[in-house]
Amino acid sequence: MSITEKPSKTADLAVAARAAHLFRDDPPIINDYLALPMCSKVWKKIIPNRFLHWLVIDKLLKDVVPITMVVYTRARFAEDEALLAVENGTDQIVILGAGYDTFAIRHPELNDKTTIFEIDQSATQQEKRSRMKNNNIPEPNNVRYIAADLNQDDLFDVLTANGFETEKPALFSWFGVTYYLPFQTVESTLRKIAQNSAPNTEVLFDYVIERSCIDPEWISLHDSCAKFVSKKGEKWVSSIDPGNMAEFLDGCGYSRLKHLTTDKVNSQYFANRSDGLVYPGVIEICKAIHS
């Protein structure tokens, strides 16, 4: 994704998706009750208003709305895995391309147990911090806000300059980003994390399934979403064949993998729902661990 002077539009859509989820789906997959306050003015008007919600979300955006399940499911997965990692002794969490992530704010119990490094391009991060201020949401004292362009700045230079300790394991959360980067950048970033961090460091990320591997049921959603984000100026430029994931990650330095394929996401998070929500087979989720 190219860095512009303006805050990321897809980050704005992602927080709106988490906010709308609480108005649409019961029980929620994740209760991000701070998502609505963190939304832009326009989404704050649309989401809680029945008519506008129907008009914009159910009518105008109907071809892309199913992809919002990816947004709130990955947020839930990130939260589950981060809490588990902290329980197991990890005290450094790095959120790459954090957008309007509210994990750190919603978990004050982690304040004295973890350092959370939120990295994002400057314009998006400034916008996030100003939305927090406007909503009287204080900045948690365990968060290091790092404005960086990951296409140019070295990830570990910026992390270590902000107190990251490479000899201790960490959890990297990298959601909603890989498909906006060339495949070589995804690969080199994963390699770099494995080479520069301690054993048992985990990387969580999501990826777009290579189009030729997508179940015909989900092709039109894939194509609508690709077109939609491209019009927003943030094009999907890389995808991965799920069958090659284990080998790919092994080559990047990760010997253990938790691969939440579409079926697994459905059984882990969407089983026994009375509303029939089904996770779409367009974007899958991974946790890679290097030992």
Ligand SMILES: C[S@@+](CC[C@H](N)C(=O)[O-])C[C@H]1O[C@@H](n2cnc3c(N)ncnc32)[C@H](O)[C@@H]1O
């Ligand atoms: C689709 S949003 C995802 C936000 C959040 N992680 C989520 O899952 O909802 C992508 C984020 O990556 C950030 N980003 C994109 N390219 C970047 C780069 N080169 N350097 C730093 N951040 C970048 C954007 O500013 C934006 O916040």
